[in-house]
Each structure stands twice: as structure tokens, then as C-alpha cells.
Amino acid sequence: MKIKRYEARDINAAVQMVKSELGPEAIILSTKRLRKGNGLLGGAGKSMVEVVAAIDYEPRDPMVNTASLPEKRSADYLPRPINNQLINSQLPEVSALRAEVAGLKRMIQTAVGPRPEMRRGGQAGLSAVTAQASGPLNQAVDTLTAYLESIGLESALVCSLLEGAGLDGRADPAESSARLRDIITGRLLDQIVLGRWDEEKANRPCVWAFIGPTGVGKTTTCAKLAAHFALKEKKRVALISADNYRIAASEQLKTYAHILGVPFTAVFKDLDLSRAINRNQDKDIILIDTAGRSPHHEEHMQEMARYIYAHPAIEGQLVVSATTQNAVIEDILAKYLALSVKGCIFSKIDESRFYGPIFNQAVRFKVPIFYFTTGQRVPEDIEAATRKRLIHLLWSELREEV
Structure with a gap:
């Protein structure tokens, strides 16, 4: 070769x-x-x-005219003596x-x-x-x-x-x-599943918990969707913060809730979360922000599982950064999909130019893609995942190569 x-x-x-x-x-x-x-x-x-x-x-050298080569004789195909010195001299090159x-x-x-x-x-x-x-x-x-x-x-x-x-x-x-x-x-x-918010919830609110590793933008994504549903869809929204590790995250979400005029609750254990959901049964959608969790930390994943399973209505929305390497995205999805995950949101689309890993893992795990986030602005920089957007992500760099 x-x-x-x-x-x-x-x-x-x-x-x-x-x-x-x-x-x-x-x-x-x-x-x-x-x-x-x-x-x-x-x-x-x-x-x-x-x-x-x-x-x-x-x-073969394309300039060589094979018709001009001498005819092969049967003797040419007989075994020739082995040149051990030549073989030994080339061993390092062959090994490399x-x-x-x-x-x-x-x-x-x-x-x-x-x-x-x-x-x-x-x-x-x-x-x-x-x-x-x-x-x-x-x-x-x-x-x-x-x-x-x-x-x-x-x-x-x-x-x-x-x-x-x-x-x-x-x-x-x-x-x-x-x-x-x-x-x-x-x-x-044809191999990728797209998700969408289901308004037909049989007289109960849709409850989404945003889960995933640290630094992927869960709090901002939660705020963007709260603004989208409250202002554009005219839905009744409630916000809950279950992030006990970052005080700033809870305060940030509380500020957004105040601006939007929607109820906000901070919870510190899974029982509090279940009660907060029950108090907001008159809402159309309840959005829950959670703390970032490493998929390799068993204790943290168990804690996350307790929150996810605290109430039967909770559906996990896994937030993954589009800038993450392919093997890491695969590892994150494999670990988090063991929980009750409804779908996936790819954040920081604007910070990447190479979207192959999104397609690789969407095909591999068949997890529905719900949204893409495209910047820091609230509520503008979020969009529903569509076939048109996926086509753009797939071919957006081709114009530089042809």
C-alpha cells in the first residue's frame, strides 16, 4: 500500500x-x-x-507505452534468490x-x-x-x-x-x-428525527428540564424558550431553577421571569421540584433549569436522575454545544440518554463551522433535535430545528471548496 x-x-x-x-x-x-x-x-x-x-x-507511469515493453518470458516468473541484505536494509522503512x-x-x-x-x-x-x-x-x-x-x-x-x-x-x-x-x-x-413542542398534553402542562454538561448554555436556552413561548406563542409559562451550584444562574433566570411576568421558583431538592410542578398545573409549559453535570461523575448523574424522575411529567431536553468533538458528543448522548430524555438542543451553532458530529450522532442515536441556539441574545438567538436549517448546516462550507 x-x-x-x-x-x-x-x-x-x-x-x-x-x-x-x-x-x-x-x-x-x-x-x-x-x-x-x-x-x-x-x-x-x-x-x-x-x-x-x-x-x-x-x-504506473502514465507516460510509459506498454506496447513498447519487451514480451515477458516464463522464466521471468521463476523465483529469484532472496537478497537478505537488501531485505534487512529496508526493514526500518517497512516497520515505519x-x-x-x-x-x-x-x-x-x-x-x-x-x-x-x-x-x-x-x-x-x-x-x-x-x-x-x-x-x-x-x-x-x-x-x-x-x-x-x-x-x-x-x-x-x-x-x-x-x-x-x-x-x-x-x-x-x-x-x-x-x-x-x-x-x-x-x-x-431521512435518518434524522426532528422534534417539536406538543401542545396536545391532555389537560396537563408540558414540563421540560434542560440537562447537560457545564458551559453549554442551559440557563440562557431556558430563558430564550420562556420568552419565545410567553411572547410569541402567547402561552402560560412557569420557570423553575434547580441549579443549586451557581447562584448567578438562579438569579439570572429570576430576572428573566420578572421581565416576562411569569412565575419563578427556586428549588433545592427533588421533593421541592415535584411540589413546584404541581403548583403550576394551570400553565401550558414549565421550563426547568438544572446544574451542569459531567456524564462521567456517577454521583452527579444519580442526583440528576433524582430530579428528572421527581415528577412523571418531566421530560429532559439535553443541551449539547455544537463546538464539541464528535467522540465527546457520542459519549454525552450515550450517558444522558439513559435518563428520561425527550430530545436534544444543539447550542452555539454560531461558534462552529463543522457540523458533521451533529449529523453523526443524530443518525446514530435517533434522538429528536428540537432547537438550535445561534448566539447570546435573548430571545432572538434560538430557532426550531427544520430540514431547511439542517441542509444549510450540511452544505454551508461547500461554496469555499468548489
Whole structure:
């Protein structure tokens, strides 16, 4: 196997370099963005793309005319004496190559999640996809694959989205790319569940508890939704703070409640929470702010569980920052979904440019996405999760690569 790294100004240029040197059968193992140089006046430097590609054999020199080569004789295929000195001299290089291949395999395996349907395919699946394509379609597959992986989509998921696309390889590159994007978008969104507030609650209020790690914006999200429901939806709202660790969080929510003219209660144990919910049964929606909890701290998770199960009406809304790494989001969801979680809210969308992890975990866990938060302003910077918004997040960076 031949493995090589390429650096270029964008994905298109990198893919062309790969195809030119390794040929159309090359496999793209990984992509990432780089910053080269210090930039003018201490700036961030020039944006580059690094692509790691591999081929299972040494490519032939395209300039060699095979017709001019001498005819092979049967003797050419007889075993030749082993040159032990040559083999020993190359052992360090072979060992280094094996170590690099092993490292790349571990990287790919780490990226692939636990669901069987996302494990199928992998790089072999991508090879099959590109093997079925030719010409402009091959170029479109290479470019879109590199782009999707550059924003954080897992390789196995990309393969499943491209598998059996069945496009006409004779179409021009722009048409092939557009049709492939439509196929990818449709297949991906069909696997994602969107949530919405259920107004039909059988004569009882909707009760949402905002849970999640520290620093993801639970208190601000709670305030934004309180303002949205009270001012825009004209609903009867109650606010409850169960955050006993940050006094400022409780005071902040109390201030918002005063501005909105809605009742506010601070509770310090699960029994108080149940009583506060019962006192607000005339409301349409009750929003509960909770303290941030590490999914790895068993005692804190048990305390969170006591609050979540304090009243049968409570539904957890897991708040996760969009800036979080893919593996960390997966870990958070795996731990928190053991509780009574109704759905998920991705915060700080405005602080990220790479939204692949959102799609990876939405497909993996099938947890409904309810809202995205897009800034600090209350109540403006929150929006319902829609297919249109997901499409924008998926392709928002593509214009820089083509």
C-alpha cells in the first residue's frame, strides 16, 4: 500500500493531486484544515487543506507505452534468490510504514460508531462507490466525499449515503455534483428525527428540564424558550431553577421571569421540584433549569436522575454545544440518554463551522433535535430545528471548496 499526504489550497486541488499521482482508484483516508504561515501582521495565516490518500499498488507511469515493453518470458516468473541484505536494509522503512498504516486504521475505526449499519462499508465501501463511477461522476464523488469528511461526517456514514447512487457517469461535473448532493441530502435527512413542542398534553402542562454538561448554555436556552413561548406563542409559562451550584444562574433566570411576568421558583431538592410542578398545573409549559453535570461523575448523574424522575411529567431536553468533538458528543448522548430524555438542543451553532458530529450522532442515536441556539441574545438567538436549517448546516462550507 502506498500512503501519501497532500496539501493544497482547497479540496478540489487536493483531490486532483491525488488522482494525478495515485490514479482514480486511490482512497481518501482523511482530510483536515491547516493554517500555514503567520499571516500578515501576525494574522492567522493561509488556510490549507491536508488530504491523506492511499493506493493498494504502485501506480504506473502514465507516460510509459506498454506496447513498447519487451514480451515477458516464463522464466521471468521463476523465483529469484532472496537478497537478505537488501531485505534487512529496508526493514526500518517497512516497520515505519506498517506503523503509519496501523495508526490510520485506528483513526478510521475510532471514527466509526457502534451501530452496525454505520460500520458496514468503511473505506472498502468507498472504494466500491468510486469503482462504479467514472469520469465526471468519479470527480464529483471524490470532491463531495472529501468535503463531507472535512466537516466531520464519519467515513462509514459518507459511504452509506453514496452507496448505489446510480448516476449517469457521462453527465458533466456540475450536474453530477448537484444530483449527488440531492441524493446525499435526502438520504441523510431521512435518518434524522426532528422534534417539536406538543401542545396536545391532555389537560396537563408540558414540563421540560434542560440537562447537560457545564458551559453549554442551559440557563440562557431556558430563558430564550420562556420568552419565545410567553411572547410569541402567547402561552402560560412557569420557570423553575434547580441549579443549586451557581447562584448567578438562579438569579439570572429570576430576572428573566420578572421581565416576562411569569412565575419563578427556586428549588433545592427533588421533593421541592415535584411540589413546584404541581403548583403550576394551570400553565401550558414549565421550563426547568438544572446544574451542569459531567456524564462521567456517577454521583452527579444519580442526583440528576433524582430530579428528572421527581415528577412523571418531566421530560429532559439535553443541551449539547455544537463546538464539541464528535467522540465527546457520542459519549454525552450515550450517558444522558439513559435518563428520561425527550430530545436534544444543539447550542452555539454560531461558534462552529463543522457540523458533521451533529449529523453523526443524530443518525446514530435517533434522538429528536428540537432547537438550535445561534448566539447570546435573548430571545432572538434560538430557532426550531427544520430540514431547511439542517441542509444549510450540511452544505454551508461547500461554496469555499468548489
